[in-house]
Amino acid sequence: METGLTGKSALITGASRGIGRAIAFALAREGCSVMLSSRKKEALDAVAEELSAAYPDVRVETYAANAGDPEAAAACVAATVSALGGLDVLVNNAATNPYFGPLVDLDLARAEKTVRVNQYGIVLWTQLAWKAAMAERGGAIVNLASIGGFLTEPGIGYYNATKAAVIHLTRQFAAELAPKVAIRPSLTVGG
Template identity: 45%
Template sequence: MQDVTEPTDAPAGSDLRSLAGRSALVTGASRGIGLSIATELARRGAAVTITARKPEPLEQAAESIRAAVPGAVVAAEPGNAGSPEDRARAVATAAASTGTVDILVNNTGINPIFGPLMSADLDAVRKIFDVNVVAALGFIQECHRAGMGSHGGTVVNIASVAGLSSTGVIAAYGASKAALIRLTEELAAELGPGIRVNAVAPAVVKTQFAEGLLTAGEDVVASRYPLKRVGVPTDVAQVVAFLAGDESSWITGETIRIDGGMLAAGS
């Protein structure tokens, strides 16, 4: 019987350079899942632009990618995902290397509130949807205008298993991710054949963002999963890189669960 082991969080992606000659924009990429995705895309040869709100952590993230992938082409463009001007600037930076954005990964997401919807602050709910859904659409529109509409490309939206099954604890966040999944399907139908649009839906991944979901203890959370561990960022990055590349050329409108079997087990 195979041992149940936890992979390291060091990037361990393909050396096939399958994304060489392509430009990628990864939002919310100063840490965690976004940084891991950006590193994996760079490892596969893409010129990567990363964006997030805070300049210093973002530049540190860019340096970590350069250290992990010697020779990588990496640009850091700080900005607020909710700002049309900041989105346009990030997209323009990403397009500068190839004349278009070939790959967009919408990873930016927030969850400032926990608990049931009946006690949720509506301004906070609006903010969640504005960042998690509206800003994602805004980035896609901007990339479309910046060359993806004529040259084609791929979009990967980072959703969540909370968008596929009720949680109670992060209800507003889950509703926003359900909307993002539906947006993915609508855009896949609208933008094909030139642009493929897919999503991934992770369960709990060990990041700073997920700390509030691990308060009961990592082992307790992992016990709910058939694979008996929570995720690490590279689990998500590998699947995103697959969806961004030619190996998935007949996949669009799909949401891939990355959940250690949680939903299959009914957890």
Template identity: 40%
Template sequence: MTGRFDGRTAIVTGASRGIGLGIAERLVADGARVVITARKQETLDEAVGKLGGAGHALGVAGRADDAEHQDEVIRQALDTFGSVDFLVNNTGINPTYGPMAELDLGAARKIVEVNCIAAVSWIQKACAAWMNANGGAIVNVSSVSSLRPARNIGFYGATKAMLNSITELLALELGPGIRVNGVAPAVVKTRFAAALYEGREEETSQAYPLKRLGVPEDVGGVVAFLLSSDAAWMTGQTVVVDGGGTLMSIVE
């Protein structure tokens, strides 16, 4: 499959590590140039090195929900690589852990802002700058917690359910030239998800039919498929990537 994205450029948000970096690595392996974002330039520079350096990747630091940062990322993508063919909205936050009845509402508003509103803004800007005229493909990174209630991360799951709905609506609005899909991972071994498995990984893994937790590469391969021409007749879908966990009603 190497080379199927030759000449194409992808923006992947929240990609200095974890799932985002796994997605970026797969896209580069398939020939794409990637522009990755995160909060800290130092970690982005390290990630760019892992992706093969300046010929393959560019890191632009900033907050995912900052409109000026979004504009700058898209500008640099166009100036450096000449296009914005793909967008992966991977950034997600969950600064709370516990019952929703005790949720800090200020934190709730921030989660919605980053997980949902920022994703819409990135899509609006990518479409205006490139995709409306040239076509493209978008993937929104959701979560299996968007499909079934998950204790202690319930509001995060609710925002991801909203993101699934956004994916469906934008697929209707932006076709036929732009496809919009999503991916919903279960527990993937990243720093972000550590509270869900740390200290009990073997026990947690045994509850999945495939008997292991996910790794970023598992998600990266599915995202690459959804962006590729192999998925040319798919839009508005959120693909579950969960080691069979939802078969067992596992969402955490």
């Protein structure tokens, strides 16, 4: 059965496992071509193999990129447009949590890594998707936030602060890019 996603093209970050992998399967099931991205090419290729076996008519590509690296992100978005013929759906799913502990002991290196991937990554990939395709063709962007963005919790306060930022950035981009692009936060519970 055809849906609004049939024949569209999606790029999913953090697609080598977990929620990103599940989103890739859900999109492929609708007949949407998918570009799978994360840092580890081998893990992505394994997911691509499974996806192609389940949905042989769907185009599946992989591209290894650190979500916090502007050059790698730009190359991945360009590869997506070139391989899939466009970019209609961006799923900003990749996130990291290198530190568990109280904020009073958080070090700069891990704070910077958390912000770069979880928070700046949302801005970076949205900018790239907008400039490469969505400013002209429109599209949809889903940002993986967390219920933790509204709460205080022991150990993961800084990670949760980046998720609070994701919720706000989603609102801000939704206002700035409407009506061309529909942007939604996805609020998962658990971490």
